[in-house]
Amino acid sequence: MRIKSLVITLLLGIFFCLNFFSAKKESLTYDEPVHLKAGVEEWQKRIFSLDTNNPPLIRELVALPVVLGINPGRQYLFPRMIVTLMGAILGYLVFRFSEKSFGFLVGIFALFFFVFEPDILTHSHYTTLDIGASLFFFIAFLTFKKFLNHSGWKNAAIWGMTCGLAFASKITLILPLLFYFLLMIFLKKKIYQKNFWKKIIFAGFLSVLIIWTAYFFTFAPIIAEREDPTRISARLINFAEEKNLPFLKNTILWLKTTPVPLGYFLATIKNGFVYNLGNYNRYFDFLPLILFFKLPLILTVFFGIGLIGLIDQIGKIKNNRDLLIPLFLMILIFSSTKTVPRVRYLLPVFPLLIIVAALGASVFWQKKWGKAFVLLGISFYIWQALSFFPHFISFNNGFFSSFSSRILLFVDSNYDWGQSLPDLADYVKKENISQLNFSYFGTDSPENYGLVAERPFGEKFEERCLLYLIKLKDKGEKINAISLSNWYYCGYWQKEEFREKNIKRIVGKSILIF
16 A cells, blocks of 8 residues: 555656656746736736636636745746646546546556646646646546436535536636536436436536636626727627617627626636637648647557447446547537637546546556556657657657648647747857847747847737847857747748758757758
8 A cells, every 4th residue: 555655656746846847947838927917917906807718717726826925036937836736636636536446557557647648747837727627627527427426415516616616717618518417417317316407506506606706706797898899799789770679789788888796707708609700710630630649659559449448348447438428529529619729628638538548558458468568658658758858848749750740730839839938048058149030939038038139029929920139149150040830820931041941950849940
């Protein structure tokens, strides 16, 4: 028992250390300054307008060190460690569920896969929403399973409160969880159970109460006041006036002027709906394709074996086929809607994917020569992940070799999110660079790393596309440096001097040197 506890503690310790040193070696990613600033503002001013696309819970948690004044040095490190702590808790819960459901061997395999999974390592030290949302998604999944099996009032209350935490974490969790809950309720034929719907309503009430708590019980209009004739609300008012529809006009005006409980949350749902109606165009299979290239091959192999085991109902596996439902449901939803294909949007179901892979490893472990294969596979899995330290965000499984293909598939939070400013600062010192023109994809300040431009870096994305002149010394080499995402988004790849063939080096796995 003591040895098992030591192994678990060691793995979680490795997880913490990898994230701690990655957090120290990476600059702030694109979304981090906004989330941290919004979290502080939400605590101090009870204003939730800085980020209107997601609920505030995770932002408030990561901002706690700043609010409490226990954040010495650069402002981002302690908030990043809050995210790391949430990641460690999630890893432990993955182990506990796997061990309880399938035994210690599956549990320890699941923890191994979790600790060294590159996408989980990536987002476990950024002050963004994804790992916190994944934690509360998994907790809501576990409490719902317990409620389905033992549908008492206590379990209904716990499930309702954990749903509230999940829904208050990220807007993209609401639709997959609701679909999953409804599907399982009908599959388990719970609709005929006495008092079941009363317990559902009770759980829903507690969920709403928890969400409102995250907003500090504030009141707000559902439609924020803003002069913009292109807004849907403004166009609806114009339409109502033209067609003489006073009820529609008065309803829109009421939504714009009347503060209501959960007004901010309802506005966030409205904004998310409008955002997902955007005009981003891509093929249905694009997100699954990116997911395949971002997952370690060993994890994919073991997942395939575990998937066969679940379908064939091997042993205890047959009672846990619902592990697959949220996984494929979320992939289906995000592949069908018009949201931009980012692997991090699927992060909440990574624990389920990992558990299925652990099942596959345990099935293979029982076969002749299986132990050697599993140990070899896990060794390769760990080596491949660590080879990307500290920039786990740039991980790809090496299934393709074309640089151009990598650019088309992996930009933004899939590969380059502005994390490599320290690497560029080290590069210009070691290579005797006197001057560089720098186009940076990110919202961190290059000045913090000694990269002081002749004019301040712009705040708008269009301004960030520009090349900013940075003079470092009188003598030395002159270069151009372009963040990989800007190289693609801003069209540099189409200019002759910045073609792929002219790339001299890639710094920090994401900044192209010409």
